[in-house]
Amino acid sequence: MRPSGRKGRVDVSTLPANASAHEHGDGAGGKGHDAGHDHAHPPFLAHHFESPAQQFDSAKLGMWLFLATEVLFFGGLFVAYAVLRNRFPEVFSYASHYLDTIMGGINTAVLILSSLTMALAVRYAQTGKKTAMLVCLWLTFGGAVGFMVIKYFEYEHKIHAHLVWGSTFYTPPHDAAGRAEAEALKQPLQPAPAIVITDPTVPALPMLAVTPPVDQPAIKPATQAPSGLASTAAIAKAEGLQTGESTVGDHPSLHLEDKTMPANTHLFFAIYYAMTGLHGVHVVIGGGMLLWLIWRGMRGDFGPQYFTPVDIGGLYWHVVDLVWIFLFPLFYLIH
């Protein structure tokens, strides 16, 4: 702390929150001021601010303004989500089952708990408990890392299974199983004489034989496999997909064998990666910010007099949590 002309100015930590205002108020004019210079400032008070309170309020105002732009930033994607979901409701209720609710739920809990430790870190910074604050900041950082690790496993599995955006969604994976599957998918495209039923006692397969009328609403298309016959194993898998989630993920590209898959299912994954990806970027930035806060905290920058970076950094981290609170039900929890 800079040498001060006034005694009471030195130890701000014991003063009530509005002390500075009071001190200014009862006649800051005159005594104790350095000639030709401003007030005796605490070291954290920037020159262009009158008081710590004004500096704090300005920082908060700026941060809330930034957070408002963040809301608009994500807002555009939420609008895109709403339009897509309104237009392709069947895609969303179908594709949501490919997301892992357990992992998503764990990630939600991780973010909520890290939000809690962040709020506690702000409190401990305010009360001058440096060790507790650092522990809470480390825990929050651990939450950021944990979230990204879980997210990595989710992404990694989906990308391997080609549950992605664009036409890659419709190509089998590039591993051995995927190549075999690609062959299998090509196979039925050839004329299939086996469909000709010679035995008149065997009932015909009306679903496969009849071409549906064009004007019929095509919500659940693709009841026809390319050749008309899907393998029984594929049908069983597809049915398992509809009844329970346990089979999801057992096979690298289950969705390609599922003949009930609605058209344009890849759109779900496009908006899924866009929104969770942008959120993930925010988590990474938040993690970097937490490390910076930890570094400054260890240096001893924060205390009851000055904790603004912890406070507004916390605001950022809470917004990351806030966005995920909406993403989780909108993607993982579609009935």
Added chain:
Amino acid sequence: MSHATHTQGGSHGAHDSHDSHGGEVHPLVGHLVPVSLLVGTGLTLLVLTIITVVVRYIDLGEFNIHIAIGIAVIKASLVVLFFMHLRWDRPFNLLMFVACVLLVVLMMSFTVMDSKQYEHLEFKGNPPTVQTTLERAAPGAPVARFTQYAP
């Protein structure tokens, strides 16, 4: 002297000062939220998360989405009010944030309304050219029937 007058004009005394948490070191600025309130908020958020996961498995028709979003809004409000101190913050910050959220809601409503206006003109399924390309480039793509428009 001028700056002294100026300081008196500034209304720092109006800054929120509910510091009745006895015996503790008080921050120079800002509001101190009790640990019990923070932990309580966190636990409520976790409980609401469990509820929203459970509701997913109950078929309530169109109400599923409304309940899910309702719970998310409650959770978001808890985070904003208590974790983010907005309950005790300057009202202007609240105004700014809420105005932005309302703007997003407005933008979403009008975009969805607009897109519903053109619903009967939209393709369902893959248009034929897209389907041809998909069959060549992506053999796994579903063979989607295609409705040109509903009259």
